[in-house]
Amino acid sequence: MAAELLKGKPIADKIKVEVSAEVEALKAKGVTPFLVAIQVGENAASAVYTGAQKKVAESLGIRYELRELPAETTQEELIKYIEGLNADDEVKGIILQMPLPAQIDARAAQWKIAYSKDVEGMTPHNVGLVTYFAPRLAPCTPAGAVELIKSTGVDLYGKEVVVVGHSDIVGKPTAMLLLKEFCTVTICHIATGQRGLTAQHVGNAEIVVVAVGVPGIVKGEWIKEGAIVIDIGINKVGDKIVGDVEFEAASEKAAYITPVPGGAGVATTAMLMKNLVEATKWQLEMK
Amino acid sequence: MAAELLKGKPIADKIKVEVSAEVEALKAKGVTPFLVAIQVGENAASAVYTGAQKKVAESLGIRYELRELPAETTQEELIKYIEGLNADDEVKGIILQMPLPAQIDARAAQWKIAYSKDVEGMTPHNVGLVTYFAPRLAPCTPAGAVELIKSTGVDLYGKEVVVVGHSDIVGKPTAMLLLKEFCTVTICHIATGQRGLTAQHVGNAEIVVVAVGVPGIVKGEWIKEGAIVIDIGINKVGDKIVGDVEFEAASEKAAYITPVPGGAGVATTAMLMKNLVEATKWQLEMK
Missing domain, CATH: 3.40.50.720 (NAD(P)-binding Rossmann-like Domain)
Known part of the structure; x- marks a missing residue:
């Protein structure tokens, strides 16, 4: 038996079509999904990844910004930065790009992201919702x-x-x-x-x-x-x-x-954008 | 082969000895672990359970109070009550007794408990910590x-x-x-x-x-x-x-x-008391 290939592209394309329509609907209500990626220090692999994110985001009408913090950023400064984004009503999703410099506790920083903006689904709250079979941002x-x-x-x-x-x-x-x-x-x-x-x-x-x-x-x-x-x-x-x-x-x-x-x-990047739409809706519900 | 019996009592007793020592140490620092159980309406089975909780708690030097809310309590009233306990610095642990009357969404109410007081380990945050292999209140x-x-x-x-x-x-x-x-x-x-x-x-x-x-x-x-x-x-x-x-x-x-x-x-009730000690410590760390 020769297996049928399960390619990611058709799934990604299908998700993108759905996301694009949802972004349009949100914009019609005056809400623009806005994704912020935080990058601490320089990293070639990560640059490829954020470049791809930006391209996909913008093709779907999503606002995307890469915020580059210096390599010597402390844990405290990073958390303060994340808390600033949590409090910023315009920002609907936050990604903390990996890898992070050695002085940063990646998990502790990532867990500071407000769960309704946690588009990678990595905060304990969102992980718990998945375990509860009630995923919101998986x-x-x-x-x-x-x-x-x-x-x-x-x-x-x-x-x-x-x-x-x-x-x-x-x-x-x-x-x-x-x-x-x-x-x-x-x-x-x-x-x-x-x-x-x-x-x-x-x-x-x-x-x-x-x-x-x-x-x-x-x-x-x-x-x-x-x-x-x-x-x-x-x-x-x-x-x-x-x-x-x-x-x-x-x-x-x-x-x-x-x-x-x-x-x-x-499909991962497309899913990220789907999560951004979901995060945007979640924040609107919470108001 | 005749199996060896795995009885719960020796485990429960061992946990209680540990908890009792920890409660004493906390009290020496001026902190009394205080557990509040909320019961909405009357229920015979639940009364047996809370009675047992009270007995175990008090035998370990833990302050325990059963708060009985009327059967006709609304979801909103219950959540307000829970939020009051969340904000009360003296209260270190909160249990919402099951079953609840039909008008109450048990999960939505339980999820309102502050995670650091969630001694039953049922909030998404605590469930997520278990999934992360970093359980705090399991x-x-x-x-x-x-x-x-x-x-x-x-x-x-x-x-x-x-x-x-x-x-x-x-x-x-x-x-x-x-x-x-x-x-x-x-x-x-x-x-x-x-x-x-x-x-x-x-x-x-x-x-x-x-x-x-x-x-x-x-x-x-x-x-x-x-x-x-x-x-x-x-x-x-x-x-x-x-x-x-x-x-x-x-x-x-x-x-x-x-x-x-x-x-x-x-061992369940003993574990509940162990969680109360852990919750008390967690809240002290957070200060």
Whole structure:
């Protein structure tokens, strides 16, 4: 069996069309969604990312500003800056770009973002809402992954799901979003691997989501015949970008598989803009 | 094999000794942990529960007050009452007793409790902290269940865990607390059962936690030889109280099993008092 490719672009495009219409509707009411990205110090990779954000934002009628703070910014100064944006009624969404300089406690700073402006869905309040199956601003990559899975038309109710990787950013929120859909969810991680039990779990899974950050850590032969495979890993091997799943071998067994690049990551920026619209609405409700 | 009984009382007693010492230390600093339970309308079951809370609290030197609001209290009035307690510096912990009258949205009211006073660990912020593996005020029954498991001396790292039931109050937080200990965690629920796959998952589990509320829904024959079985169900069948696991049959296979009653539920009130101490400290830090 040769798997069908689950590309991110059609999902991203669909989301963008919806967001664009919502932005227009908000503007008609006199409200402009406005996203501020904070970058502390210079970082080449981050510059590529914020450049892409700006382009997507502006193509959707969203106001976007990159605020560059000096590399020597202290924790206190950063928090003060974030609090200023929290208090600014015009600002509807705030992103704190990673990585941050060593003197910054990234989590402590990120958690200071007002939850209704937390478009990356990383404050404890928003994480808790996801766990409560009442997501309001869910993390973008997991939300995009779920959209990709749904785009296959599969009925998620009762599906056997294995999530490999239990990160705060991807693994845990993806597990919760799929549990919300009544999947039976198993979360594997480094300790599962050390006991040699990941293969067995993956082998039982109708849907596999992998977000570890180790090239080819999930072997193609582990995949169950007909499974949906979502590979969120993005790894540089030589001058190639590869995922966490052995793509060729997995494609022989899966029914659907995401390419890397071009798969699960592609919808992330579109999801960010969708979250900005949601954040804008949430703030309007709170008034 | 006849399983060893995992009783809740030794755990509860151990927690109480610790709490009592901490309460004394706080009082020496001039701070009295003070717990307020709000009860809306009358309820016989709830009266038993608050009576027990008061007794345990006072035995540990904790100030405890039951505030009884009339059955016809509106949502707005209840929230105003909670906000008053949030603002009252003397009050260190707030419990909203369930059940509530039909006109009250229990979740919306509970979520108004200041997170640093949320001794039941039910606000989204505290749920998010549990998901972040940074629990501060974790839900009491799940925290007690983890203590029970640890009391067997088992090394949790890499253990195969199945949680049956995905409730907000027990299933999901228990799964997160065990994932934090690097267990490989599978969460089963009604959809797993409808596909007939719960037996298979439970059969692979070294640790099983069951919180469904259906007598004997987990069959004794499903249990893996040597497993630890934590039964959080409390069901009335005739005039007997039974759990969610077939106790006799499961005892033949498990290494450890909680009795019902007398098992997992017993530590809950002690955990509540432990959370009150933690809440008191948290509020002192925030000053």
